[in-house]
Amino acid sequence: MDPIHQFSLSKWLPLDVAGRDFSLTNSAFYMLLAVALVALLTIVCVDRNATVPGRAQSVAESLYEFIANMVRDAAGESGMKFFPLVFSLFMFILICNLIGFIPYTFTVTSHIVVTATLALIVFFTVLIVGFAKNGARFLKLFVPSGVPIAVLPLVVLIEVISFLTRPISHSVRLFANMLAGHILLKVFGGFVVLMLGLKGFGALTALLPFAATVAFMALELLVAVLQAYVFAMLTCMYLNDALHPGH
């Protein structure tokens, strides 16, 4: 009944290295499962010689083209270098989010350390690529053109802060959405169980939270897909800044 319990990690294979815990946990298992499922969909299900794709292959190809178009639209043709990164991020987050819908599973993306790591991968990629490709010109990202000189320092300060807080907003958005969604579902699910325990016609009131749970389930499904999309989309936009820093 504890809505927080679903987020706790359990050690499935304890492993301690130099006093640090590296155990294979439920979280690690579902990360690996997500990788296996993505590999299944995009490698095993894709027949190299299929002129007419099968069902699973169509899905894989649609996802490929969807993400490829997204990268191309947001970051240009030169952004296609980062297509594997964006595709991996999108698929990993999407599958992790969707696995979380299955009862008794664990939602990897409901942990801030995971989403923050993914966001930091993007952040440092942007930083490294931005300076490697543009050198000092990358700093133009913080100096929007056409701003009066009087307010420029303030604008630059805001731009720098907004750039540095990107990984926070990037990661917290996903983390909070998944966390809140799962808590919500668990709370309403708990109401169903509690109300079913009522005597006589009282048990019928369980229908209300049950209906709410069904509705939230649909909403959360949307959120799960949407957050994966938003994460990938923002990654593309940040990469675009690294490749084309002039506003």
Added chain:
Amino acid sequence: MAAETLNTELSHEASGHAVFPPFESRTFSSQLLWLAISFGLLYYLMSKVALPRIAAVLEKRRLTIASQLDDAAVMQAKAKDASDAQDKSIADAKTNAQALAQRARDTLAAESDAGRKTLEAELEGKLAAAEATIADTTAKAMANVDSIATEAAHAIVERLTGKAAGADVVASAIAATKQS
């Protein structure tokens, strides 16, 4: 829920009070390690295997479709040529047939014209012959009329007068009557 109670709960493990699991820093090292392993593996698989493969499949399909469209265009051009040739031969045949029909019509018309002309000539000949016969017969008949009139006149004169009339008188009388 039974399975979960069997497992060691990291958040409840050392300290007595429960920490909100996503903020339990002692689980971070494990999560980071396995995230690095799994995401690294995923990135490797995607960039080295999956995406190049899908790209190759899509490119191959694009080429196949393009070449088949080209083939189809060639076939279509061929079909159009064939249909043009067919149309032309039909038109030629039609012209030929029309010419043939015209010639046949002309021949038939000439033949029937000639036939008609000979028939007309024949008929005219027959008509002329018939007319000549009629004229002949009329002349003969007219001659007979003279002799009949003479005989009749002789007989009438004899009956009336009791004596024969002079032949020259009767002849002149008849001639005078015919004159009038």
